[in-house]
Amino acid sequence: MNFMGNRHVIGWLLISPAAILLVTFTHYPAVTTFFSSLFSRGNPIRPSKFVGADQYLALLDDPVFWTVLENNLYYAIGTIPASIALAIAMALLVDRALAGTGFLRLAYFTPTILPMIAVANIWLFFYTPEIGLLDRLLNPIGIETPNWLGDPSTALLSLIFITIWKEAGFFMIFYLAALQAQSPELKEAAKLEGASAFTFFRRVTFPLLMPTTLFVLVNAVLNSFKLVDHIFILTKGGPDNASSLILYYIYETAFSFFDTPYASALTIILLLFLGILALIQFGVLERRIHYR
Amino acid sequence: MNPSLSYLRKAVTVVGAWLLAILWISPLLFAFWAAFHNPEDAIHFDLTAPLTLGNFVEAWNQAPFPRYMLNTFLLVTGLLAAQMILATLAAYAFARFNFVGGGIAFSLILVQLMITPEILIVENYATIADLGLADSLTGIGLPYAASAFGIFLLRQTFKSVPRELDDAARMEGCGTLGILWRVYVPLAMPTYLAYGLVSISHHWNNFLWPLVVSNSVETRPLTVGLAIFGAPESGVDWSIVSAATLMSVAPLLIAFLLFQRQFIRSFMASGIK
Numbered sequence: 001m002n003f004m005g006n007r008h009v010i011g012w013l014l015i016s017p018a019a020i021l022l023v024t025f026t027h028y029p030a031v032t033t034f035f036s037s038l039f040s041r042g043n044p045i046r047p048s049k050f051v052g053a054d055q056y057l058a059l060l061d062d063p064v065f066w067t068v069l070e071n072n073l074y075y076a077i078g079t080i081p082a083s084i085a086l087a088i089a090m091a092l093l094v095d096r097a098l099a100g101t102g103f104l105r106l107a108y109f110t111p112t113i114l115p116m117i118a119v120a121n122i123w124l125f126f127y128t129p130e131i132g133l134l135d136r137l138l139n140p141i142g143i144e145t146p147n148w149l150g151d152p153s154t155a156l157l158s159l160i161f162i163t164i165w166k167e168a169g170f171f172m173i174f175y176l177a178a179l180q181a182q183s184p185e186l187k188e189a190a191k192l193e194g195a196s197a198f199t200f201f202r203r204v205t206f207p208l209l210m211p212t213t214l215f216v217l218v219n220a221v222l223n224s225f226k227l228v229d230h231i232f233i234l235t236k237g238g239p240d241n242a243s244s245l246i247l248y249y250i251y252e253t254a255f256s257f258f259d260t261p262y263a264s265a266l267t268i269i270l271l272l273f274l275g276i277l278a279l280i281q282f283g284v285l286e287r288r289i290h291y292r
Numbered sequence: 293m294n295p296s297l298s299y300l301r302k303a304v305t306v307v308g309a310w311l312l313a314i315l316w317i318s319p320l321l322f323a324f325w326a327a328f329h330n331p332e333d334a335i336h337f338d339l340t341a342p343l344t345l346g347n348f349v350e351a352w353n354q355a356p357f358p359r360y361m362l363n364t365f366l367l368v369t370g371l372l373a374a375q376m377i378l379a380t381l382a383a384y385a386f387a388r389f390n391f392v393g394g395g396i397a398f399s400l401i402l403v404q405l406m407i408t409p410e411i412l413i414v415e416n417y418a419t420i421a422d423l424g425l426a427d428s429l430t431g432i433g434l435p436y437a438a439s440a441f442g443i444f445l446l447r448q449t450f451k452s453v454p455r456e457l458d459d460a461a462r463m464e465g466c467g468t469l470g471i472l473w474r475v476y477v478p479l480a481m482p483t484y485l486a487y488g489l490v491s492i493s494h495h496w497n498n499f500l501w502p503l504v505v506s507n508s509v510e511t512r513p514l515t516v517g518l519a520i521f522g523a524p525e526s527g528v529d530w531s532i533v534s535a536a537t538l539m540s541v542a543p544l545l546i547a548f549l550l551f552q553r554q555f556i557r558s559f560m561a562s563g564i565k
Binding site: 014018024028036102105109113115121122125165173174177233263264270278 | 319
């Protein structure tokens, strides 16, 4: 049949518009980023020239690089377990038919659909010294408060709270979907066996949620690299880079300091982390899902 | 179990769930409250202060919010149309044409799930500038027009369409695109809805890439306009910033409140692999 004979041609024709754009904005730039990172920064007097691994050596000697790397680690540790735990709690609360489940679900989920910029604007007023809501609540009852966003020891923590607030409701959705797919007979069986609610959660529900947790975990790690919008409003990475993250540092290096090769070297490091994440996803996660 | 104890536990759960919900929604409620009060009253948290719409008028006059709103609207709708057309064609090929190299091509496309255009911001900006698309809505949208996520979702849906429908349509004299349009697209409507809602809310909220590409009032989407407006160094009153923030999120928030169930179901569908 003519149709079948042409299936290779038709297949490639159908995917070509999407494929061309994807190559242009994903694969091609990934390769050129790597080449760009092997050159020096040019200026009118000295044009850019090949320097091999020099940008990467400079990176190792750059204290700011190590600071943002460390910050990214704290940011991930600070946001991921807390938002996953909250997400599971929220999903369990919403899954049973409590009074006003519709409202509860709405309240938990709403932060998810707000832009991070809008969220940061709202939270800015909570964190502002003296006139901010946090200080107005805590100072009268005798609690000394730091300058939340201005103090290096609390700036990143302040960003972490916002991210938890924004992400928990989003992850709740995936747990809710998993809980609703769970067979009700399991619960009945456990009831007959006299298992307490906590035992049931620990021995039955939580293990069954494992594939969801792995899926959420990968997305949460991905977000911990990608979510930098609130930094623009709240701290600009400061004070003294105490709240800067890798992607924000890349942006600053490229668009404030105009050092493209160095920004490229930083991007390659970020790609390396994402590559490891992808390997974990396809190694562990996919196997778990087939297992299910 | 003791029935009164079980009753008590249920009551504690309900109270806990509601406290958490109120805590979660309170930042937004507080922004509402501040936006409808005079700046001095908002700072002193005077609950009896009179309501006012002045902050909205002020924000509307101080920055070109109608233009930002139009930009975001054009960006989000144009992008969604492009995404749906490109994803539909590609997903159809991956689902039904067992073409040579298709498996590898599909894996390469999935790379975009992890490496989104804003990660490669430096080189992508250079490409957009080379194409002469810097500071244009097309330049903001183009890198996202081919969506791996959309292709993935639609491929799953198309694969579940019975082959007999294909054959029947071919008997009726439909060509390749005719079958796609008459058979596959109508059957995939729930997937289009789910994908559409996720895409709209994602691109309504996107910030970093539009910030880099846009450089004028005519191209700036709401998020970028709002970031400039609300920056602390601009010294704008907090009530006015609240009003501007609410104006920026209002269309999306209202749509969400109206179509709550569809939104939540769409996000659920987006997580099921």
